[in-house]
Amino acid sequence: MHAFAQLLDSLIYTRSRNAKLKLIGDYLRSTPDPDRGWAMAALTGDLDIPGVKPAVIRGLIEERVDPVLYRMSRDFVGDSAETIALLWPAPVLPEKPEPLSVGKVIDRLMHLSRSEAPAALAQMLDVLDAEERFALLKMATGALRVGVSARLAKQALADAFGIDVDAVEEVWHGIEAPYASLFAWAEGRGEQPTADNVPVFRPFMLAHPLEDLRVDLADYAAEWKWDGIRVQIVHLAGETRLYSRTGDDVTRAFPDVASAFAEHGVVDGELLVRGEAQGGTLDEGGGAASFNALQQRLGRKVVSAKMLEEAPAFVRLYDILFDGAEDLRALPWHARRARLESFVPRLDPDRFDVSALIEAADFTELEGIRAGARDAAIEGVMLKRRDAPYVPGRRAGLWYKWKRDPLTADCVMMYAQRGNGRRSSFYSDYTFGCWTEDGELLPVGKAYSGITDEELKQLDKFVRNNTVNRFGPVREVEKTLVLEVAFDSIHESKRHKSCVAMRFPRIARIRTDKPAAEADTLAALQRLVT
Template identity: 75%
Template sequence: MRGFARLLDGLVYTRSRNAKLRLIGAYLRATPDPDRGWALAALTGAVDIPAIKPAVVRALIEARVDPVLFRMSRDYVGDTAETVALLWPGHAAADDPAALGLAAVVARLSTLGRSEAPAALAWLLDRMTPEERYALLKLATGGLRAGVSARLAKTAFAQAFALDVDAVEEVWHALAPPYAALFAWAEGRGEQPLAADMPVFRPFMLAHPLGEDQVAMDTYAAEWKWDGIRVQLVRVGGQVRLYSRGGDDITAAFPEVAGAFDRDGVVDGELLVKGDAQGSAAHGGATASFNALQQRLGRKAVSARMLADYPAFVRLYDILFDGAEDVRPLAWTARRARLERFVARLDPAHFDLSVLVDADSFAALEALRAGARDAAIEGVMLKRRDSAYVAGRRTGLWYKWKRDPLRADCVMLYAQRGNGKRSSFYSDYTFGCWSEDGRLLPVGKAYSGFTDEELKWLDRFVRTHTVNRFGPVREVEKTLVLEVAFDSVHASTRHKSGIAMRFPRIARIRTDKPAAEADRIETLRAMIA
């Protein structure tokens, strides 16, 4: 565990992407199996210790130190794992140092039930240093937050052993931690693992933001960019998997979609929820807002009521495998023709084809984009007609051109400290707009969009204008107006104001505007598509 703790500590305090790649690569080369395999699994989110939850950790520490001291310390530090690691009393010598190894710890905790796991966790914490405790708690609760995505960890592995990262991605989901076969291949001790006859994930082709440039419409095709989640459907050997953009298996959450995918192949599309009959047929059919899709996300099982209330379907963009044939090397135009034939043989209740935007010039496309305020449209995609389907972002092939954000002037209501590097700053802001009866009601929460200097200014405002405290949350004087940018706004029964913003961020601090002139909730309600 000591080596993993040092790696995690280094990653937390390193901002440079290249430095993170070097740290992970050096660790993987120097650490023996199976510890390095479990470390790679932890960095890619593949470690699951279901019996250890944050509540278990809080109960353990509050039984050993003054609960008030813990809560005050947690509020100051901003991170439960770090607080517990520092406050945990004593440090006993380990009778068997091997029991503190990363692989041994994972093997022990992942096999215990909820009644046994707390005692085992406490035994480990008693015998570890603060750095090791921090790493253990992050590992056990699944919250590493080391600034490392799964893709970056796989890239670090590939670079460490001079492999192609796309080749690693290609076989990743055919393997399980601690990835002995993967490391054997990387070190030349074994053959490359094969993904044949297994429904494995393939890396997505991604798009660059368009920016200020224009493109020729005879070279690029345009499609609507839908506001769902990007998914990949794979069927081979009678098995079907539905993967998210990050490669997570979400088949269980959308069984009706997976069950209806009855043709061998691999397709790329947007997972959406069906809307009412008033949806825009011109854009490709009625779709509900992302708020509806959120009701289905993250579930391990879904009820019949959920299936009926939020019926999911996939709007298909592209095809990677047509049956057993890999068609990724083909040009987009050829793949589109294949996809049209492929979709025609699928169940129309669960699959449809993303329509092309008919624009004979860039100016015409710009006008269509500006006018598209369908509840589920984010903007347009531009795809080079001769582009192969290649993993990752490749300059000049695909572009995304999001519609301009909506904006509203809102009043700051509450603030809360952030996590990690922001744990000393009040950086999470809840804001509201005026109701018809003159009350300020919350309409959103944002923690991005501002510069470091603006963060310091906002933090000072919160500290000097606090009127009430609710644990880690501060209520502030209702005097500061924030210009909030957001992608869309939707009706919501979960919010007192009756609306919810999509992707809100702070666009500007309006010290020049009095709170009484902030926007009204009915103004936001009128923006609902």
């Protein structure tokens, strides 16, 4: 555990991407199996220990220290694992315990029931030092937050052993942790793993923001960017799986889509749901509800018959990677588009359609079309180079995303809470509201992004100097500061007192020039609901 704990500690305090790659690579080369494989599972978010959940860990620490002390410390530190690692009262042991390895820890916890796991975890925490306890708790809960994406961890593995990262991605989801066959291939001790007869995830092709660039529509095709979740559908050997953009298997949440896709192949599209209020048919390009409707089904392991009926899912297809066993990714976009259009008629028309291309004579005309798009399910425009192959990741000049301009509202800060990680010492999460006709301020959203470090310090100072009430880690502030909030769209919501929910809210600027009484009204926001 010591080496893994040191790795996590170093990653937390390292911002350089190249330095992170080297740290992970050095660890993987010097660490034996299965420890390095389990470490990779933790870094990529593929480790799940069913018997250990945050509530279990919280219960363990509150049995050993004053719960009030723990909660106050947690509020100050901003991270549960770090707080518990520091507060844990390790007993005096009669003799020095045998060091715990990552492999031994995982093997033990994975084979215990939910009732047995807490006691075993406590025994491990007793024999570890604070740094190792932190690593164990982070690994056990799957919430590392060390500034390492799954892609970066796989890139580090590829760099460390001189193999192709795309080849790693190609088979990653077909190999179970701790990835012994993958490391055997990487070290030249085994054959390269393949994805034969396994419906594995292939990395998505991603887009760069368009920003101020103008492109020639003779070279680029334009289509709508739909506001759902990007999915890849794979059918192979009689099995269908749906994967999210991060490679998570979301098949169980969308059995209606999975059961309708029985053609051997791999397609890429946007998962949406259809609602009566939106009307339209798939053939007409309509029928897509807002993201808020889709959100009701995300993350569910079991979907009720009522939900399947009220929020039926469908996929608007963008691209095709495999037609049968034929790999189409090396073909130019226009050839893949033709293959996709010939593939879709084989699918259930109630569950699948093709994202329509936008007809525009030139970029100026496209600007006008984009500016007029306020459909609830449209997030913007995609621009795809007509001769581009389907390649994983973001490659310059091939795909661009051109999001529609955000909506904005002037809102009043109401509450603030400390952030996580390097923001744990600052009040960086802000709840804001708008005025009702009766002069009441109702919360309409929460945001923590969009501000610079200097603005963060300014807002943190305001919170500390203007606190009027405290609710655990949350501070209520004087209703005097106006924040201009940008958001992609706004939808009706029965879960909120204001009856509205913002999509991707972020702080656009601090309006110290505007009195709180002149902030926007709830009625003004409701007029923007799509």
